[in-house]
Amino acid sequence: AQSVTQLDSHVSVSEGTPVLLRCNYSSSYSPSLFWYVQHPNKGLQLLLKYTSAATLVKGINGFEAEFKKSETSFHLTKPSAHMSDAAEYFCVVRAGNMLTFGGGTRLMVKP
Amino acid sequence: DAGVIQSPRHEVTEMGQEVTLRCKPISGHDYLFWYRQTMMRGLELLIYFNNNVPIDDSGMPEDRFSAKMPNASFSTLKIQPSEPRDSAVYFCASSSGQGNEQYFGPGTRLTVT
Numbered sequence: 001a002q003s004v005t006q007l008d009s010h011v012s013v014s015e016g017t018p019v020l021l022r023c024n025y026s027s028s029y030s031p032s033l034f035w036y037v038q039h040p041n042k043g044l045q046l047l048l049k050y051t052s053a054a055t056l057v058k059g060i061n062g063f064e065a066e067f068k069k070s071e072t073s074f075h076l077t078k079p080s081a082h083m084s085d086a087a088e089y090f091c092v093v094r095a096g097n098m099l100t101f102g103g104g105t106r107l108m109v110k111p
Numbered sequence: 112d113a114g115v116i117q118s119p120r121h122e123v124t125e126m127g128q129e130v131t132l133r134c135k136p137i138s139g140h141d142y143l144f145w146y147r148q149t150m151m152r153g154l155e156l157l158i159y160f161n162n163n164v165p166i167d168d169s170g171m172p173e174d175r176f177s178a179k180m181p182n183a184s185f186s187t188l189k190i191q192p193s194e195p196r197d198s199a200v201y202f203c204a205s206s207s208g209q210g211n212e213q214y215f216g217p218g219t220r221l222t223v224t
Contacts (some may be wrong), residue, residue, distance in 0.1 A: 032210065034212075042217060042218075043115075043215040043216050044202070044204075044215040045215070046212055046213075046214075049212065090154065094210065096210060097142060097144075097159060097161075097166070097167075097206075097209060097210060098156060098167070099144075099156065099213065101154040101155075102153075103153050104153060
């Protein structure tokens with residue numbers, strides 16, 4: 001069985017400052033991990049994915065995530081937040097075709 | 112490609128009524144997934160199909176829920192009878208091949224009064 005824990009339900013940053021959204025996972029297998037973003041009243045969009053290649057994964061819009069097996073973590077980062085980054089972010093673990101979603105982190109960006 | 116298409120985008124209905132949500136996956140995708148998103152439970156997988164065949168429906172909450180995929184380009188999720196606790200956003204997603212990226216539709220926001 002697999003599970004995902006997003007450690008912060010809300011994160012607030014100022015525009016231009018770094019973003020860190022934390023995610024820990026549990027999986028019986030070598031996991032495939034994803035980050036999705038959901039803007040208000042929109043569907044989910046894939047930001048990036050880890051599938052056992054490089055441990056540092058680069059995604060769209062300047063986001064990246066590092067897979068750390070020893071810490072069972074897959075935190076999402078961005079060096080400089082933009083107002084358009086305000087959204088809800090989901091960390092996801094996949095086993096076969098089954099996706100298990102974390103509870104989500106709402107990112108707020110202050111001007 | 113237009114992406115995954117869902118209709119309606121919003122549905123308001125009274126308790127006891129039948130509700131049908133529709134999904135058109137991305138052309139060529141052989142997997143289709145139905146999810147439900149609520150504040151209390153987050154995002155949950157309800158059911159998924161491969162080549163129009165239901166593979167895992169263990170997430171379907173109860174017999175009031177049913178899903179069909181009569182062909183590769185269309186799926187429905189039906190709730191009969193609907194209850195207020197069914198109020199949620201229902202997402203459809205599709206993917207190509209085993210374990211590949213899932214592309215999500217914009218969702219249907221269902222309100223049952």
